[in-house]
Amino acid sequence: MTNLKNRGKEASDDALFGTAKMQFKLKEAVTDMHYFLSRGYGEKSTLTLVGNRYRLNARQQQAVRGMSASEQQIENRKSKEIQSQDLEGKEICVDGFNVLILLESTLSNAYVFKGQDGFIRDLSSVYGTYKKVNQTSQAIEIITDFFRKEKIKKAVWLFDKPVSNSGKLKQMIEEIALDNNLNWEVQLVNNPDKVIAESDYIAITSDAWILDNASANFNLMKYVLAQIDAKETVIDL
Template sequence: MTNLKNRGKEASDDTLFGTEKIQLKLKEAVTDMHYFLSRGYGEKATLALVGNRYRLNSRQQQAVRGMSASQSQIENRQSKEIQSFDLEGKEIAIDGFNALILLESILSNAYVFKGQDGFIRDLSSVHGTYKKVIQTSQAIEMIAAFFKKEKIKTFYWFFDKPVSNSGRLKKMIEEIALENQYDWQVELVYNPDKIIAESNKIAITSDAWILDNASANFNLMKYILSEMNVNENVICLE
C-alpha cells in the first residue's frame, strides 16, 4: 500500500469551513435540511434546494448532508446507542473503512463534522482504492486501546471486498490481532452495510443507512474524542 502524507484535508477546506461566517451559513443550511427531511421531503432534492439557497459548493453540500437528519432518524439512532459501560463481554461489528478513514482524517487534522444525530463524519471516500496513510497504524492502535479498555469480547471487522488493497489491510489487522491475542475476526464482503445492519451485533459506523437499520450502535468517534484527547477540527453546529 502506498504511503500518503495524511487523509482527508484539501487545500480549499480552510476557506470552505474554517471561518465563523461560513459555519453560521452551514448551520442555517443544516437547520433547513432538518426541517424538510422531518416533513418527508427527499434528501437529494432537499440538498439541491438548500445548496442553491446558500450557494454551497459540492464539498460544503457533502458536509451539510452528513450533518443533517430528520427528527425521527435522530430519535431512532440515539435510542439504539449503547454506552461504553455496557460494552463488556459484547460482540461488535465494525464498519472497517468507515471507522478507519474517519479516524485517520481526525488524526490528520482534516475537518470532520458532528451530525444532528451526534455522529461524526468526514469528507473522505475510498473511490475503489484504499491507500494506507501515516496515521493508519495509530488509528488501529486507538481502536485496539478501546477494545482492551472496555473488555469487548469480539470485534468483527467488515471491509468492502471489491476495494483495492482491502486484502492487505485485512492481513495487517489480523497480524496485530495475532500478536496481541485480540479476538478479532476480519472479513472481506460484498455488502458490509447490510451484513453489519443484520448481524444483531453492536454496530460501529457513522453510515446513516446502517445506523437506521442496525439493532444497536456505539458512537466510537465521540468516545475517542472525549477519552483520548485527540486534536481535531470538529465542526459542531449546536
C-alpha cells in the same frame, strides 16, 4: 499497499469550513435540511434546494448532508445507542473503511463534522482503492485500546471486498490481532452495510443507513474525541 502522507484537508477547506461566517451559513443550511427531512422530503432534492439557497459548493453540500438528519432518524439512532459501560462481554461489528478513514482524517487534522444525531462524519471516501496513510497504525491502535479497555468479547471487522488493497489491510489487521492476542475476525464482503445492519452485533459506524437499520450502535468517535485533542477541526454546529 502504498502509503499516502495524510488523509488531511484539501487546500480550500479552511475557507470552506474554517471561518465563523461559513460555519453560520452551514448551520443555517443544516437547520433547513432538518426541517424538510423531518417532514418527509427527499434528501437529494432537499440538498439541491438548500445548496442553491446558501450557494454551497459540492464539498460543503457533502458536509451538510453528513450533518443533517430528520427528527425521526435522530430519535431512532439515539434509542439504539449503547453506552461504553455496557460494552463489556459484548460483540461488535466494525464498519472497517468507515471507521478507519474517519479516525485517520481526525488524526490528520482534516475537518470532520458532528451530525445532529451526534455521530461524526468526514469528507473522505475510498473511490475503489484504499491507501494507507501515516495515521493508519495509530487509528488501529486506538481501536485496540478501546477494545481492551471496555473488555469487549469479540470484534468482527468488515471491509468492502471490491476495494483494491482490502486484502492487504485484512492481513495487516489480522497480524495485529495475533500479536496482541485480540479476539478479532476480519472479513471481506461485497456489501458490508447490509451484513452489519442484519447482524446481532453492535454496529461501530457513522454510516447513516447502517445506523437506521442496525439493531444497536456505539458512537466510537464521540468516545475517542473525549480522549484526543482534535477540537480545532471538529465542526460542531
